[in-house]
Amino acid sequence: MKGAVVRLLLLMGLLAIISRAQVLRADSGTPVTLAAGALLLCGLFAGKVAKGLGLPRLTGYLLVGVAVGPYMLGFIPGEGVKGLDLVKGLAVSLIALVAGTELRLGLIRRVGARVALLCAAVCGVTFIVCFAATVALKPLLPFLAPLTLPQVLAVSALLSTVVVSFSPTVTIAIVQETSARGSFTEFLMALVIIGDLFVMVAFALAAGLTRATFGGGLDVAGLLSGVGWELFGSVVVGGVLAVVMLVYMRGVKQELPLFLVGLSFAAAEGGTRLHLSPLLVSLAAGALIANLDEREGERIHHAIQRAGLPVFALFFAAAGAGLKLDALVTVGPAALLLVVLRGGAIWFSCRRFAPADDPRLKNYLWMGLISQAGVTFGLAALVSRTFPSFGPQVEVLIVAMITAHELVGPVLTRRALTASGEVRTDEAQGTA
């Protein structure tokens, strides 16, 4: 670990020199490539340091991103971090593709109904608690103060829907890192994925209601078609991608990692442009491949593991660098209260509603549901864009919550997997 610390410090020293040298220049060029290189290198060695300290590598990636990012040491300009959005989309697609290959029909038949029921309970309880807290916090939240009661209720519902969301990205990355396998891990992964489907539907409904209370009218047909397109359109596009992948894998037997990266890139960017969910597109593609041809599903899994290290390191380090620490100061107390209430609600609903046949679900499952990352970021940004009058302030509050969840969540997820006894190794080759 000492070697990794020295290397990390030297890298940070180099970044400090570069940022000092920039001050001497009147104009600066594009910082995106610098951000990519710096976050990739720092992420890699910070992951090693974190592992040495008994933490998930992912926590190391996130923390070093926070440290060198624009809101702390400022070695990497904000413009550079923003320019890496493309990489973030790619990583989400790759991670979802791997997750999809885990969704076998047998597994869905075995635990599908139980997972869906528990997910509904967890999401429902968490939503109610956060909704009540947000309405009660109206005097403390400046964006709620000037609103009428129906508007307050609608905005609170919208906010609470986003707050409920989980992080399949973090969960799958930690599962890959620890090579965890077993019924608990399957249950956790299925729950975070189904949870995000619930959130997507609920968010569309809440956004429609909010628009109606602000005088935009309630367009039920538009609402339903939008949700339908996002869900079913994503699955159909995912199916097409799966066929393309299978044709490639059977016909061309080389350069699979490169091909998968290219296709995931297209899924991420194209999905966003077509108002589809890139996560769902890749998830559907992975699931279809795994169920149509198990051997090819395994190939995809291994190929992404080989390409995974740089992508995961860069994705999570960039996510850390993008965390707006100043948001913590402005809306810190309200965000902290919501974080605690969300955690408490998840803990309570797992203890109360988790299947009794496996005590591990009652005891440890809640820890795996705390993380929030990409999906939550995306929804918060959507709120900001769709509702310019109050959206940016809601985004700040949500980002403050994500900051807390990103720092605590990966550690808790790993602890849950370790406590469940399903962790096989701590050093999965080439993963997060």
Added chain:
Amino acid sequence: MQALLVFLAIAALSLLASSPALDPARFPALARLAAGGFLFLLFGVVLGPSVVGVLSVEDLYLLRPMMALGLGTAGVILGLNLEPRLLRLLPRPVYSAALAHAGTAFLFVAVPLFVPLLLTSRPSWHAAVGAASLLGAAASLSSGHFAVLAYRGGRMDRARGLGVALLTMLDDAVGLVVLALALLLGAAPTAGEGLGLVCLAVLLGILCGSLLAFLTHALKDPAELATVTLGMVALVGGAAAYLRVSALLAGVACGATLALVGGRTTERVARALGRVERPVFLVLVFLVGCGVYTRDWAAWALVPGFVGLRFLGKVVGGTLAQRFARGVLELPPRVGYALIAQGGLALCLVAEYQLLVPGGLSRRVLDVVVVGAVVNELLAGQAFRQVTTPSARVQPVPPPDVGVVT
């Protein structure tokens, strides 16, 4: 979205290039352009803002990070090829021969074309000198891939093939030195400031190269080694682009430093980098092609002069090189004809110049060199036949593995 377009375009072209439609037996020139990456250059010209306009000027601006990555990667690979031990062993006549062929082509192109450059755009003397020098530098560069393919295919004696390859490797230095001088004159308001920027690029490269050697020293996992290598290449190219200094020069300094102090790690890093060399190069030449402004008639008028004078310079320079290297380096007769292919470094030089010295003149230089490089690549096949003779047929050596950068 722009990046997606570029990737899809490159992927489509890669499939096309590997399809039977480009059978070397049926379309030798087209197949040669595809193999050298020049087909991607032409594809970029067609899709760029001045022809079809699939990519706009704003799109190209947003794609500058990829350009920085490409130039940084090209620089590091060039630097890694500068083996200090080999360079120290070379006798002085070899350097004289390389300087003779590169310098002659430089003078043959830069001096006559200085006048039209000055007259057609009425720039400052500084800018015209810089632009003419860049044209000369691009002209001085040659690619050794024909010679390498020839001796591997048994059409040329191995020693002669290696001799040509060595000359083309050494002329890269001329191109880089001229780029540094042109940037010194054009990239900043004063020459002193320009010198400072060039030194900053080199210093950045040395720091990154030393750090890369240290970071990769104890790494055993190939995935980690590849990640660190790619990360450092992005860092050196990105930092240079951020500081608005030359990514190419910084990359060369980084690669050369690693070659000097890296020991056994150097080979592993080169291998890791070799895996991404081709795709990165193709993206780079595609973007360079997109930057061509086809409606600049003055540039079109300069192209015949550039190609003709360069051809003449190479033939005369080749004769001089042969005279200097006699008894030390075995070269084929009429070696100048083996030096007609221009290679990718010329494109890197002019792309870098256009990034750092914006303006009509640097764009004109880019236009001339891009079109000239394609014409030279087409001429090179015919010209090389003057060098290989049936009597020179020797034992073939295993598979071709042509570098794309130089």
